[in-house]
Amino acid sequence: MKYEFFFPELGEGLIEGFIVAYMVKEGEHVVEDQPLVEVQTDKVTTVLPSPVAGIIGKLPYSPGDIVTINDVIIVIDQGKGEASDGWNQDWLNLDTPKEKKHSWNDFGINLGAYPSVESDHNNDDTIVTLTSMRKEIANIVTKSFQTIPHVTAYAEADITNLLLHKAQLKQEQGLNVTLTPIFVKALSQALNEHPLFNSNEFNGALKRFTSHNIGIAVDTNDGVVIPNVKQVNEKTVDQLADEINELIERARLKKLLFTDTREGTITISNVGAIGGGFATPIIFYPQVAIVALYRADKKVVVTEHDELVIRKMLPITLTFDHRFFDGADGLRFINTFKSNLELHYEQYFA
Template sequence: MIELKIPELAESITGGTVVEWFVETGAIVKKGDPVLEIETDKINVEIPANTSGVIKSIRKQVEEEVNVGDIVAIIDDKHELSSGKAEKVDTQPTVQGRTIHTGELKKAVDYIVATPSARKKARQLAIDLKELNGQVPLTRIQSSDVEAFAKQKELINEKVENKAPTIDFVQEEKQVTNNTKNERAKQIERIKMSPRRRTIAKRLVEAQQEAAMLTTFNEIDLSVVMEIRTKRKDTFFKKHGVKLGFMSFFTKAVVMALKEFPVLNAELQDDEILLKKFYDIGIAVSTNDGLVVPVLRAADELGFAQIEAEIGRLGEKAKARKLELSDLQGGTFTITNGGVFGSLFSTPILNTPQVGILGMHTIQKRPVVLEDDTIVVQPMMYVALSYDHRIVDGKDAVQFLKYLKQLLETPYDLLLES
């Protein structure tokens, strides 16, 4: 008997919630076959069988939380596939990409190969994936297949409905009572939290409880950055095929500031501080499933165009639910931009085990007093730096933001570095 355990997933991912089992007790599996799907705070992951055999027991049920190392099933690796429910035959057909004995065909028919996003889409649209089995032969069902099937099914239902008049059997509502409590109860919609939302909530609370989190603020005059963007946006797009946005300026400035204040590019492990000499910057992206933070690798080695292109690529993958674990691992510092939603001021929460996160906000024209006491209207942005006060002193945090402000208000050093 072999124990199937939750394997190491990725840095900072310690577990998740069981979303779906693809097999039942008694099912025949081959090593590498996906047997269950778990949802973490970052991504959905399929857990494969670690040996060939028969599922003897399932230890964790749907919606149960699991951690790395937990036993989720027992597989009988000594079971003869040719005995019991499966006849021994020499024929080996292929069903949905699996080479199997014909004696296993009944089990294989029930085996559905689909991506996590396809399974999620099917749940949202109340589609039974078994209905797609014959329509997507020998391939892995994608979310686009589910959407296409749902549309086709909807069209069929519309045709059936149009053939004959429908009769409304809705009964007359009961007279509303004067009980205020009952009235308010009717106006409440109860929505169950998704496994990912529960996990995100848990992680955010843990971040606030485990770290001595503090936030410092500053404001940046972005008039020069905006002037550069206005002058160069057309030639930049023509040359590189991507738009020149604010994120490349901020990413460049953050990397330079981290080099000046390396304690913000660090991690605390027990009683040791790990100073990281590489700059993998997490860029927070909002999706329908919640916030995810794909990582911009070696940001210090990238030019403006490369940064803009990579951020665009990761953002598209996040919104299409196609991020892989490798896209989310190993960030050293995070940037989050609430300004795209109109946020003027906020205190971002640390993306542990990182010790620093920069919050960008909306650009707003405000009166500014210059050194000669003249008052001008400038495009200003509030920025917030949340940091772990256990290893980052307030002095370093404040000076980090001041240096960032200096770099962005006179961004020529950023341009020369590129």
């Protein structure tokens, strides 16, 4: 009996990738869950395990070959055979014919199928060809913009006391945590009060989730990727800080797993380090909302007693799907998030 192992969808909307290396050889026996092949898309690199036990009957592709979802990348004869010794790295042989070696870059990517500025339009330096990753980003944002009626609400949060409290804890207890995990936790608390924002669009309706799988927009050299932290509502700020740092590092090293980018429920983008006033982000379809945070600046603020004081003000935007939410819903949500940062920040350091 032959089992056909299809190339799976490794992320939201990711339908194409390439073979990095087969870890077994034809004729070898494999057991269930044994690593079979390393594959890479524009956003993730991962090893796919065997769903069944048997003998490797056919490896139809070579390292660097492009595959799409539902392509058969391995055929397994469900029987007995010679035991596998794990990784197969024959494709790294330096005796590869010169013309074939020249067609791959250092990572085994076939440049003919994954065009870049260096490989295409060499005779016209005014043409900048989109990389595969930029094309994928273009597809995602175009689908989102054409499908979703975007509305953006704007607010400013006074985070002066939050920053003072954070600095005090660093001095007294040596606690050193960045603002991003605090923002992520505050967003999760807002979702507790406005659970419909923690949803995906599903056939014209909302599919609600109990877990807050909050996507973190990561700026990389190749473009933005959005891995997500799973079950934020069940974790402390310290736990979130460790996970977020790890996700960001793996994203920039192109070592995200396919599970890192799946099942996200809402996205947060913290661009404060870059600067700028505020923007109108595009929702990461099929999610229905995205929160963005910008650079906090000192501003003169008028108090309730008509006094002029200098406070650190954080610009915030919430972009949401107008099919499911009205402007009042968005304003209530962003006001809750703002209140969490201004009045309830101490709980995030507990």
